[in-house]
Amino acid sequence: MAIIVKLDDLLHDRRMTLTELAERIDITLANLSILKTGKARAIRFSTLEAICDVLRCQPGDLLQFQSDSSARQALKPMRAA
């Protein structure tokens, strides 16, 4: 998936667990886990709004686009000098 969800990092910074977030934004823990593990196929604006509201962040803080070529570049071993 080219869209990376950085929910783990945000929760760590805010000292919040996934369960607490699920309770505060009224989304099931199961759905939030799907989002966190990158298995979600789509996210509603209402869900994005709720997460950003509780975590006091911007959508760009939560979601990152990584093209397939840049992902492959990141995996290439560095050449010896």
Add this chain to the structure above:
Amino acid sequence: MKRSSTLPLAQASLRILIILNWLFGAGILTLLIATIVAEQWTFTALGIPPSSEVRPMLMGMRAIAVLGLVAIPLNRAVLGRLLEIVETVRSGDPFVAANAERLQTIAWVLLALQLVSLVIGGIGEANSTPAHPLHLDVGVSVSGWLAVILTFVLARVFAEGTLMRNDLEGTV
């Protein structure tokens, strides 16, 4: 979510209809066999006095009985699939490909039943005489043909609904 009594009632009704369908079939088969092994007794029981007009009428009645037997498994196919659809609705997941296929099958079977009904009606008309009129509640049925069209359309609706559901899966 408020629980509706419609679905449990539908399930119970369909199960009863399935049993009645088989019983009806058994009745038709019994009557058909009776016209073969105890011809005179059957006609006496039906209140038809023996006459020269009875012979062709007998063949017509046997043909109608055979067609009636053909309708029994067709009815079972419709009722069985309807029951399966109701069960998916009760489980909260009706928009699945299987239901679109079931409705498509039901539509084709309803079409076949309408054609059987037309043939039975034709045989009834051909064998009806002023002395022994044969009134059968079959033949051309506007509501029957409407049900065929409705079911084909509903099958399409479920197919589209399944696509939309699959698209929505994984959305948080």
